[in-house]
Amino acid sequence: MNHLTxxxxxxxxxxxGYDIHRLVVGRPLILGGVNIxxxxxxxxxxxxxxxxxxxxxxxxxxxxxxxxxxxFPPTDPQWAGADSLELLRQVxxxxxxxxxxxxxxxxxxxxxxPKLKPHIxxxxxxxxxxxxxxxxxxxxxxxxxxxxxxxxQEAGIAAYAVxxxxxx
Ligand code: MG
Numbered sequence: 001m002n003h004l005t006x007x008x009x010x011x012x013x014x015x016x017g018y019d020i021h022r023l024v025v026g027r028p029l030i031l032g033g034v035n036i037x038x039x040x041x042x043x044x045x046x047x048x049x050x051x052x053x054x055x056x057x058x059x060x061x062x063x064x065x066x067x068x069x070x071x072f073p074p075t076d077p078q079w080a081g082a083d084s085l086e087l088l089r090q091v092x093x094x095x096x097x098x099x100x101x102x103x104x105x106x107x108x109x110x111x112x113x114p115k116l117k118p119h120i121x122x123x124x125x126x127x128x129x130x131x132x133x134x135x136x137x138x139x140x141x142x143x144x145x146x147x148x149x150x151x152x153q154e155a156g157i158a159a160y161a162v163x164x165x166x167x168x
Contacts, residue, residue, distance in 0.1 A: 013100070013165045015062025017054040020151070020158040031109060031116065031157070032123025032140060033085040033130070038114045042157060045074040049084035051109050051123065051140070051159040056084075056091045058105070058163035063098060085130050092131055095165065102131055103164035106139035111157040116142035 023029075027041030030049045042048035056068045071094075072079045072087055079087075095102070105127075109116055120140050128135040145152035 011167050012103070013062040015058040015060065015163045015165070017057030017059075017061060017161045017163075018158070019050045019053040019057065020156050021048040021050045022156045023154055029114075029157075030084070031119070031159075033083075033126035034119050034122045036114060036116070036119055040154070046072070046079055046082040046087065047084050050157050051107060051161070052084040052088050052127070054159040054161040055105055055107060055127070055163065056088055058161040059091050059095055059102070059165070062163055062165045063095065063100065065094065085126065088127070088130050096168075099168045100165040101168050102133055102137065103166040104137045104139070105131075105161060105163050106141075107159060107161035108141045108143060109157065109159045110143055110145050110151050112144050112147065112152055112154045 021042040021044050023040040024043045025040060027043055027048070029036045029038040029041040030047045032051045033049065042050060053068060060066055060068065068087065071091070072082065120142065123140055124135040124138045127138050147153065150156055151158050
């Protein structure tokens, strides 16, 4: 490893995350820790907060620490119905224990319905509180899938995230 490479990899790291969960009746719709009123909710072992899961995977990926399935396996009953913000708090500790902090996060939620834009400020605030960051370091965008494919037909909601980590 040359000097330039080691300096850069010791000071900044980038990670990306993706997740998707099915939409079903009889489940709450929780995105970015915000409970959104809708006739369908996301199915999963935890609360199925697809946005928070994508962000956690991006944080872990930045440090090559694997994925959330490794830390919170869906086969483990202790994570049944888990509040994903609590899992996020744990992933954040893992990052901080290794002397890294979040530079910024950018994310996209892909959902045909409901309209998410009115809920984005609350999602940013919830995530910012857990991550102890100003909310302007957390980007959340919402888009539809133009009625195409499973997400466009409201069979599920997907989320993508990138995270920049900066060494402390
Ligand atoms: Mg998930």
